[in-house]
Amino acid sequence: MKSWAIVVMLATVTSVAALGASHSLGAAAPDGRAVFLQNCTACHEPEGEGGGPYPPLAGDPNVTQADSASLVRLILNGRSGPVSVDGTQYGGDMPGWRAQLSDAQIAAVITYIRSAWGNNAPAVSSEQVAAARLPETLTGAAIFTLKCSACHLPSGQGTDDFPALAGDALVTAADPSAMLGIIVNGRTGPVVLNGKTYSGIMPAWPGQLTDADLAALATYIRSRWGNHASPVTEEDVIAAGPTISLRIGASVFANNCSVCHGNEGGGGVGPALAGNARVTGDPDALLTTIMQGKSSMPSWRGQLSDGEIAAVATFIRTSWGNSASAVSVQAVTAIK
Ligand code: HEC
Ligand code: HEC
Ligand code: HEC
Incomplete structure (x- = not known):
């Protein structure tokens, strides 16, 4: 609901800006349309129609897909090699923008291409772009695949036995320490999430994941599958250490x-x-x-x-x- 409201608002702001009243924005948030006109139209054309080797962005399902993570990585890192949009093959070099554009500019231009020319997908936040910039993000994906996806599924949607991490309030909480505590120390049900009771065992990983691993993993699950929470740094993990350590200590004591x-x-x-x-x-x-x-x-x-x-x-x-x-x-x- 919230992101829908943002899309509507941006669409309105964009048409106001087109009338030359962009100063009415007030806040210094970058204008996604302006970023687009300045950096992208040379190849993708002003109406996102593309042409030649350049794919159209209007009506492109890769632009409007619900999970925006791969789109964010593409704009940050660029890509070359064949891609098929609507049955047509395109194969040129899409430059990366990580050095030229700020997180806020990248978020704004992505939000713009997701909501212009009849496209109608939720906004992308600059926190999400910041998370995707971290080198840990890839490692986080690898750790998740290795240790977590068997139960929580690669899509983060969970099953009847294992809770979804997509849209989970604990995963996206402003303070990540409770989530980190559960990842390190495990937890045994029952727990009620979104009206469903889970009574399985979330395994513990004490000593198996370094602080850097935990930061990467936490950043990954907080920025995937529509989750838009801030990245977690190694410093955040260390700061959460006493909480985590106490949880581990309590369970070591109870067990031994x-x-x-x-x-x-x-x-x-x-x-x-x-x-x-x-x-x-x-x-x-x-x-x-x-x-x-x-x-x-x-x-x-x-x-x-x-x-x-x-x-x-x-x-x-x-x-x-x-x-x-x-x-x-x-x-x-x-x-x-
Ligand atoms: C120098 C030309 C060029 C510029 C400038 C450019 N692009 Fe691209 N873009 C391409 C090419 C070529 C591809 C196809 C890449 C491939 O074959 O993998 C592409 C692909 C894309 C795609 C993926 C489409 C799909 O369906 O996978 C998106 C999204 C995109 N560009 C957005 C942008 C945005 C936003 C900007 C401006 C910040 C931009 N591009 C600037 C050339 C360009
Ligand atoms: C063997 C299956 C299994 C694996 C593997 C697993 N989990 Fe879990 N996870 C669970 C179960 C079951 C729960 C619910 C536990 C409960 O009832 O308290 C859970 C709960 C969670 C929660 C708490 C959700 C909430 O809102 O309370 C988080 C976060 C989580 N898992 C993350 C992870 C991460 C990250 C990994 C990989 C390091 C992982 N899990 C690996 C089964 C698993
Ligand atoms: C099999 C029973 C048993 C288990 C299990 C056990 N302890 Fe002990 N513990 C004792 C006994 C008996 C003493 C007293 C030893 C003595 O002074 O001769 C003791 C002494 C101690 C002392 C010293 C207390 C003092 O006043 O000198 C500490 C600290 C302690 N244990 C901590 C732990 C911790 C931590 C664990 C789990 C990791 C643990 N114990 C597990 C039986 C146990």
Whole structure:
């Protein structure tokens, strides 16, 4: 609904601009028609009719397709080699515009060609162009194909058992940390999304995806299939780290420690960890206990990754009223 309104608005703005009143736009948003006239008409003609080796853009389904991602990549990177539009083959060089045009200009010109000459497709945002510029975007696609598409489908549409990532509110949330937490740590249902209950298992990927991988993957799923959320950088992933780490720590604790130390760290076979000065004290001594074990406390070296040990140590130092500093993976590695 929203993007439809934008298309209508742009169409109106365009005809106003044609009457010479483009200053009534107010905001400094680039005028897609002007960008088109300046850069594209030499080959595609003013009405997008094309000719010779240059394909028409009016009525071209590759221009108006619902999933605009490949169109954005084409305008950014260019393309050469045969393409067939409406049964006719075209084969020349379409230049890339990544160096000449800004994200906002590229978004404006794409929005323009998608809504001019009878074309009628949703607008493209400059955030989407920014995302497509990142080198990570391709890697993100590769990781998604490898690790995620079996369940969520290459189209991101999901199935009866696996939720759609296209149009998912958590995937496109302004703050990506909750989504990153689920990707790293997995989650077990049931969860209700768009009125449907999913009760499968989303696998965990702790230690298998680097921060850069996560940034690429997150950027990819936030900018595909009609999703238009901002890209996620490696810095964003690092900033979300404490949240993610706590989620991992909580599940490591639940799976490995609570049986002896109690669900709430209140103790059992092993001592209480809540309010325990050895837990909140010197982190190196704590890590040594966890990694080497102590009488009937098992050794976790080799059973848990360094990342998991750092996460569970951080978890027990900050849960149930404990409030000590976080423990880094580097601190765990240094114990070895
Ligand atoms: C120098 C000539 C030239 C210029 C300038 C040019 N294009 Fe192209 N464009 C082409 C050619 C040739 C193709 C076909 C490429 C192929 O064969 O793969 C093409 C293909 C395209 C396509 C894909 C059509 C399809 O169905 O796959 C789009 C969209 C497009 N151009 C948009 C633009 C826009 C927007 C601009 C301006 C920012 C622009 N072009 C500027 C020559 C040009
Ligand atoms: C084995 C199947 C499977 C694979 C592989 C898988 N997922 Fe999932 N995913 C699920 C299931 C099932 C859920 C719902 C989990 C629940 O019920 O809490 C889910 C949930 C999610 C959610 C949360 C959606 C929401 O709004 O709560 C995100 C995001 C997600 N998956 C992303 C990914 C990514 C990215 C990958 C690849 C790294 C991936 N998934 C791989 C099965 C899978
Ligand atoms: C099989 C039962 C058992 C499991 C599982 C277990 N522990 Fe322990 N843990 C103990 C016992 C018993 C002690 C007391 C050892 C001693 O002081 O002789 C202990 C001691 C500790 C201590 C030191 C507390 C103190 O006051 O000195 C910490 C910290 C700790 N465990 C953390 C963990 C963590 C983290 C996990 C999961 C990764 C875990 N434990 C799993 C039984 C267990």
